Amino acid sequence: MNTSLLLQKVDHVSRIHLNIEADDLQAKAARLEGLGARRAGLVRDRWWLMEAPNGHRFMSHEESLVLPEL
Template sequence: MSHRSRLSTFVLDCEVDDLAPHVEFWSRAFGKPVAPVDQDGDGKYAELETSTDEPILLLQKVDHASRIHLDIETDDVDAEADRLEGLGARKVAFVKRWWVMEAPSGHRFCVVRQQRTPFGPHTNTWEDDTTDG
């Protein structure tokens, strides 16, 4: 068996009370219109419009220091998280439908379900290790 993955999203984690003015700033800074202003209706997420060959730009209201993290999208979240763990990453937490991971360098990132279809030319295909250890 195999699974596929690719760089999906740059997530701008914003430790703020109101995400809206920060969405406006980044929209103007990148020259990208706001796609859904409030993705989930809870004021925590907003997306900027990008072309299908560009990573998604997502703003997220958070309770930790502001930073940028990235998401890797895949058609098999658990297989990709296991593959990355085999490379030295650490699983931090499973949240809703995705894994929060930490690279050996200490950077946090997420392994998420496929966000856009089709995967396109920048997709990696990985052979899953099905041998019993």
């Protein structure tokens, strides 16, 4: 299993921004809902914006994110 941690500055209240990669986007969103999260919105038909029970928002997506080199 490969694990990556990428840091990104955000302009909202959350202290961190999580992206959760999934092989099956709909199945992953349903599993997260079963754990108490809710779907807050679908972004570009590629990412689910999810919200944890404590209000923290995070993304679930299928493809690997490719970030520009700094």
